[in-house]
Amino acid sequence: MAGKAPKSDPVQDAPQVGGPKHAAAGLPAVGHSLRIAQQQMGVRRTALTLLRVNQKEGFDCPGCAWPEPDHRHAAEFCENGAKAVAEEATLRRVTPEFFAEHSVADLATRSGYWLGQQGRLTHPMYLAEGGEHYEPVTWARAFDLMGEEFARLDSPDEAVFYTSGRTSNEAAFLYQLFARELGTNNLPDCSNMCHESSGSALSETIGIGKGSVLLEDLYQADLIIVAGQNPGTNHPRMLSALEKAKASGAKVISVNPLPEAGLEKFKNPQTAKGMTAGAPLTDLFLQIRLGGDQALFRLLNKLILDTPDALDDDFIAEHTHGFEEFAATARAADWDETLTATGLTRAEIEEALRMVLASEKTIVCWAMGLTQHKHSVPTIREVVNFLLLRGNIGRPGAGVCPVRGHSNVQGDRTMGIFERPAPAFLDALEREFGFAPPREHGYDVVRAIRALRDGEAKIFFAMGGNFVSASPDTDVTEAAMRKARLTVHVSTKLNRSHVVTGARALILPTLGRTERDLQGSGEQFVTVEDSMGMVHASRGRLKPASPQLLSEPAIVCRLARRVLGEGSATPWEEFEKDYASIRDRIARVIPGFEDFNARVAHPDGFALPHAPRDERRFPTATGKANFTAAPVEFPKLPEGRLLLQTLRSHDQYNTTIYGLDDRYRGIKNGRRVVLVNPEDAQGLKLEDGDYVDLVGEWKDGVERRAPGFRVVVYPTARGCAAAYYPETNVLVPLDATADTSNTPASKSVVVRLEQSATA
Numbered sequence: 001m002a003g004k005a006p007k008s009d010p011v012q013d014a015p016q017v018g019g020p021k022h023a024a025a026g027l028p029a030v031g032h033s034l035r036i037a038q039q040q041m042g043v044r045r046t047a048l049t050l051l052r053v054n055q056k057e058g059f060d061c062p063g064c065a066w067p068e069p070d071h072r073h074a075a076e077f078c079e080n081g082a083k084a085v086a087e088e089a090t091l092r093r094v095t096p097e098f099f100a101e102h103s104v105a106d107l108a109t110r111s112g113y114w115l116g117q118q119g120r121l122t123h124p125m126y127l128a129e130g131g132e133h134y135e136p137v138t139w140a141r142a143f144d145l146m147g148e149e150f151a152r153l154d155s156p157d158e159a160v161f162y163t164s165g166r167t168s169n170e171a172a173f174l175y176q177l178f179a180r181e182l183g184t185n186n187l188p189d190c191s192n193m194c195h196e197s198s199g200s201a202l203s204e205t206i207g208i209g210k211g212s213v214l215l216e217d218l219y220q221a222d223l224i225i226v227a228g229q230n231p232g233t234n235h236p237r238m239l240s241a242l243e244k245a246k247a248s249g250a251k252v253i254s255v256n257p258l259p260e261a262g263l264e265k266f267k268n269p270q271t272a273k274g275m276t277a278g279a280p281l282t283d284l285f286l287q288i289r290l291g292g293d294q295a296l297f298r299l300l301n302k303l304i305l306d307t308p309d310a311l312d313d314d315f316i317a318e319h320t321h322g323f324e325e326f327a328a329t330a331r332a333a334d335w336d337e338t339l340t341a342t343g344l345t346r347a348e349i350e351e352a353l354r355m356v357l358a359s360e361k362t363i364v365c366w367a368m369g370l371t372q373h374k375h376s377v378p379t380i381r382e383v384v385n386f387l388l389l390r391g392n393i394g395r396p397g398a399g400v401c402p403v404r405g406h407s408n409v410q411g412d413r414t415m416g417i418f419e420r421p422a423p424a425f426l427d428a429l430e431r432e433f434g435f436a437p438p439r440e441h442g443y444d445v446v447r448a449i450r451a452l453r454d455g456e457a458k459i460f461f462a463m464g465g466n467f468v469s470a471s472p473d474t475d476v477t478e479a480a481m482r483k484a485r486l487t488v489h490v491s492t493k494l495n496r497s498h499v500v501t502g503a504r505a506l507i508l509p510t511l512g513r514t515e516r517d518l519q520g521s522g523e524q525f526v527t528v529e530d531s532m533g534m535v536h537a538s539r540g541r542l543k544p545a546s547p548q549l550l551s552e553p554a555i556v557c558r559l560a561r562r563v564l565g566e567g568s569a570t571p572w573e574e575f576e577k578d579y580a581s582i583r584d585r586i587a588r589v590i591p592g593f594e595d596f597n598a599r600v601a602h603p604d605g606f607a608l609p610h611a612p613r614d615e616r617r618f619p620t621a622t623g624k625a626n627f628t629a630a631p632v633e634f635p636k637l638p639e640g641r642l643l644l645q646t647l648r649s650h651d652q653y654n655t656t657i658y659g660l661d662d663r664y665r666g667i668k669n670g671r672r673v674v675l676v677n678p679e680d681a682q683g684l685k686l687e688d689g690d691y692v693d694l695v696g697e698w699k700d701g702v703e704r705r706a707p708g709f710r711v712v713v714y715p716t717a718r719g720c721a722a723a724y725y726p727e728t729n730v731l732v733p734l735d736a737t738a739d740t741s742n743t744p745a746s747k748s749v750v751v752r753l754e755q756s757a758t759a
Ligand SMILES: Nc1nc2c(c(=O)[nH]1)N[C@H]1C(S)=C(S)[C@@H](COP(=O)(O)OP(=O)(O)OC[C@H]3O[C@@H](n4cnc5c(=O)[nH]c(N)nc54)[C@H](O)[C@@H]3O)O[C@H]1N2
Pocket: 063, 064, 080, 081, 194, 227, 228, 229, 230, 231, 233, 234, 235, 255, 256, 257, 258, 260, 288, 289, 290, 291, 292, 293, 367, 368, 369, 370, 373, 404, 405, 406, 645, 646, 647, 648, 649, 650, 652, 653, 654, 655, 747
């Protein structure tokens, strides 16, 4: 049935529950991904496309930012990468006829799943003020419409330029250049909702906001701690790396309120042994309470300090700053407080300490479980303290490993997609392009929503993503978006952000990773940077979904020419024609990209410099790696309430829903479920199968309600519930953000559960 999308909205949310699985990947996963891919692409296209994923002459998997190993398998992708590819390479199409048939009001009643299942966008579409339907427009008219609206702005700061992390380096570089030539730093991105807390904590403590390990380091480590991450679903290829590390003797501690299948056991689909056996990956599972990680690492740090000969004294003396103050604070760490904050036992923490002390080379990996809390930045700083104590940064087999989400989110930041750019970056732009970039900081995601809400921002332009569904406080965000004069989305697929619009709206359909990009000088490739700072080329080979599509770089170049006109000395036409000319400029502006075009010709690409990793040099304010000493925080829960984390199911990619199952957690055919600990359920007089409303409680007193969730009694930590995003984004208050990074605290939402009227 490839090519045919479901006519009616298939979301009949009727969850069935079969209990969590204990192993991830393996044969069922391969079969499952092929089935989904063939439904979207047909058999032949599935085979042709999937064989090019992550190959040296192929395209970078749009799934996640996990790096590719040097020796690649013929199938160097995972089940969820295959789903991401199938979503893009689908044969289904959203045409002008589709928009004639469905009004915007009609589309606004559909689920995100249904919208995404309709297929690829084929034509630029325009929604006029007061219009009921999107109508096809020519590209020329689309750029004119944008030109008119940009000309009406009183200040360039009334425009907001959002980026999602799939955008290539080339497109991202041009996009920030355009925004800055226009005169604004309003460049919020998905990172603001994602790893911003990691960036904030790491830049201050080690001088660079990126991870310090390469794949080889994982293979050499003695101990790998995976905290706040579910790789079985979100970074399945990481499981192969953990398996390889374990084969060379590494131990793994996983720190998580949920027992995640992938971390328990892994059946590697790429090896004969893995197909059947299934190796246990975790040696110690610490089932921590939500938000308890800072307390855990603080106590471990105290225990390390109290152990004779446990410190790397030479490293501390030579390379660090602030040790004494930190040590004094850490020595005061309290067992009782830690046991309350973490829900762990003394024996578990002592076992963790033994493993930590037995390890000469330790790596800590983390993702959203550590970054999306109020106290995420001090939590990650505490992880850094932990590694610094035993000299675990800047030598093989050791270091920090924030595992990124979107496949080029790290590269986009390197290219200057940042609302608070470093002065040195702006100086370099100024030298290269001969204009004076704005120096004032711009809006991040949360501030952009406030600015739209308050009428201070008037144009919202998105390079990919699904801003209204990904952002917190859905009702507030949607109302804010509706106040804009113009909303523009450069997109591959239909999503909710296209139907919750400003007065006028444009959808600009673009090429995906898998597609051939032909420009004036011939076939183009683009480049991306993975989670470990490796840069390499990505080439699409499929025929584009429609002849109308423009590439992201082409859209930016034409927009810049229309809006900036004669005022810009930048060779936008040349950039569009030949992406190598963009890379030449990147090479001159961004350190680490010298000789970019020559070096990216190497099939494996190249590694960006990382001072702490490469030279044990820490480019911080003090010139050393900084210990920090913050008070321990953890969420305090009022009586009868639960702390809710909002997370991903196995069948979604952020706001893109592939299906209604969460196989590893044993949930089928429904997303409106809330996982509750058995004792909590008993205390709240709830039974598995009951229907409840989740009601958010936040200090502003506003009632935030997500109705009709089926209770699933599940082995999560006490007091800690879990439900899927984006359905639960209505519950995350706009102002509930992490200190310093301003990331929405979407892993610690206080809720009460009320019997549901809508069961
Ligand atoms: N298939 C697929 N792949 C993806 C994505 C996707 O949606 N689908 N999204 C991509 C993106 S953008 C990102 S950022 C990554 C996200 O990757 P993850 O961070 O793995 O994603 P989440 O589903 O948010 O899972 C958070 C994990 O942290 C745990 N956790 C939550 N709170 C805490 C806490 O306080 N402490 C500890 N120790 N653990 C906690 C949760 O139980 C869960 O296991 O994945 C990327 N890859």
